[in-house]
Amino acid sequence: MTAILRFAPSPTGFIHIGNLRTALFNWLYAKSRGGEFVLRFDDTDQERSTRAFADQIEADLAWIGIKPDRVIRQSDRVARYDEAAERLKSLGLLYPCYETPEELDRKRKRLAARGLPPVYVREALRLSQEEKIALEAEGRKPHWRFLLPNHDGDPTITKRTEVHWDDLVRGPQTVDLASLSDPVLIRADGSYLYTLPSIVDDGEVGVTDIIRGDDHVTNTGVQIPIFEALGLSAPRFGHHNLITTIGGEGLSKRTGSLSIKALQDEGYEPMAVASLATLVGLSGSIVAVRELDTLATRVDLGEVSVSASKFDPAELDRLNEEIVHGLAYADVADRLAELDIPDREREAFWLAVRANCGKVREATFWRDVVYGDLVSGDEPDEDDKAFIDIARERLPEGPVDENTWKAWTSDLKKQTGRKGRSLFMPLRLALTGLGHGPELAALLPLIGRERIVARLGG
Numbered sequence: 345m346t347a348i349l350r351f352a353p354s355p356t357g358f359i360h361i362g363n364l365r366t367a368l369f370n371w372l373y374a375k376s377r378g379g380e381f382v383l384r385f386d387d388t389d390q391e392r393s394t395r396a397f398a399d400q401i402e403a404d405l406a407w408i409g410i411k412p413d414r415v416i417r418q419s420d421r422v423a424r425y426d427e428a429a430e431r432l433k434s435l436g437l438l439y440p441c442y443e444t445p446e447e448l449d450r451k452r453k454r455l456a457a458r459g460l461p462p463v464y465v466r467e468a469l470r471l472s473q474e475e476k477i478a479l480e481a482e483g484r485k486p487h488w489r490f491l492l493p494n495h496d497g498d499p500t501i502t503k504r505t506e507v508h509w510d511d512l513v514r515g516p517q518t519v520d521l522a523s524l525s526d527p528v529l530i531r532a533d534g535s536y537l538y539t540l541p542s543i544v545d546d547g548e549v550g551v552t553d554i555i556r557g558d559d560h561v562t563n564t565g566v567q568i569p570i571f572e573a574l575g576l577s578a579p580r581f582g583h584h585n586l587i588t589t590i591g592g593e594g595l596s597k598r599t600g601s602l603s604i605k606a607l608q609d610e611g612y613e614p615m616a617v618a619s620l621a622t623l624v625g626l627s628g629s630i631v632a633v634r635e636l637d638t639l640a641t642r643v644d645l646g647e648v649s650v651s652a653s654k655f656d657p658a659e660l661d662r663l664n665e666e667i668v669h670g671l672a673y674a675d676v677a678d679r680l681a682e683l684d685i686p687d688r689e690r691e692a693f694w695l696a697v698r699a700n701c702g703k704v705r706e707a708t709f710w711r712d713v714v715y716g717d718l719v720s721g722d723e724p725d726e727d728d729k730a731f732i733d734i735a736r737e738r739l740p741e742g743p744v745d746e747n748t749w750k751a752w753t754s755d756l757k758k759q760t761g762r763k764g765r766s767l768f769m770p771l772r773l774a775l776t777g778l779g780h781g782p783e784l785a786a787l788l789p790l791i792g793r794e795r796i797v798a799r800l801g802g
């Protein structure tokens with residue numbers, strides 16, 4: 345059977361690194377099995393979902409290198425959900441409730457005061473037809489709950505009913521349906537919560553495996569009986585741990601914290617973000633992986649930690665740096681095209697400076713060092729001044745190329761007796777204005793004779 349997986353965000357904000365973890369686990373699992381990956385927008389909440397957020401999510405995934413085989417929008421499929429809802433109603437498994445949120449809250453508080461779990465005790469099932477008509481005449485609109493199969497025919501008497509599944513991440517799981525409220529599937533305004541549409545879609549698309557955050561474990565216990573009520577076989581489930589900030593706070597699409605868009609805007613490389621989103625909280629070390637396909641070979645869902653993983657910005661910086669240091673010119677040519685660097689020198693420039701860039705955009709800094717006007721630093725002392733004068737005079741004739749530095753400094757060593765730091769540092773300071781930076785052997789041809797001479801006081 346072909347593996348079919350999906351990532352199902354609600355387009356109500358920017359996806360963050362935790363959402364990306366879910367998307368990547370599903371994508372990597374599908375691709376490593378020659379399967380399909382579906383992007384499904386859970387946009388039944390018309391007020392909070394927007395097309396712009398959906399488009400941004402697609403763009404974020406494309407930036408990472410994830411291209412869905414299919415895109416589905418729940419807002420296009422409401423008729424299918426209506427059919428499923430009618431079916432459940434005709435089976436007596438979807439029933440109308442008229443309590444307002446305040447009434448429900450009072451009920452929960454009363455139960456809590458008596459030391460009872462805050463479970464909905466199905467008062468709505470006792471309403472007569474006349475009572476329902478009277479409530480609707482008052483202007484109340486019902487919301488609809490699914491009757492969980494946790495009883496022996498009389499829903500007012502519940503009994504322990506275990507739902508089991510073998511979780512791809514957490515191993516054998518059990519949820520007791522008697523400990524849960526009947527889930528609301530349809531809101532009073534007629535819109536669907538994600539629960540039922542998700543089941544209808546997963547069934548119709550033939551989703552084989554659902555990998556999602558462990559905040560959905562209880563939902564799985566609720567969704568499995570709904571799959572069964574609709575005559576669908578439930579897919580396999582896997583619930584991975586969530587990512588929090590370094591301070592332990594949860595991430596939210598609405599606040600935009602650690603959004604993929606923000607990380608992109610801050611100049612991080614997609615594979616640094618993907619490596620961290622995938623490998624944090626696994627048993628191996630977090631390494632910078634350059635290709636999504638390679639990442640697939642490193643993920644074993646059974647190894648994912650069951651406690652939350654912290655997102656450490658310093659870790660992302662480290663991974664990014666490692667990726668940037670190995671980026672070929674072809675990988676950055678587009679981005680460097682905007683920098684004012686002579687065409688024929690671009691590649692040599694990148695190869696010279698990449699090991700000194702934590703982000704590709706730092707190339708701008710080195711462009712200014714090589715081609716710009718140097719801000720003069722501290723004046724060299726008399727000795728160094730004299731040395732620099734000699735250096736200027738003894739700059740080898742002919743084109744300045746990758747051999748010039750070696751020839752030049754060997755000669756200066758002989759002439760002046762200087763070596764090591766006292767030989768190189770005054771030259772570095774004079775030529776770049778800095779005490780650190782890329783190899784001078786590689787920079788010299790880019791700085792060029794004219795600027796070298798000028799920077800040495802000529």
Ligand code: GLU
Nearest residue numbers: 352353354386538542556
């Ligand atoms: N839209 C749901 C969410 O973002 C989907 C959950 C699921 O993957 O089933 O939480």
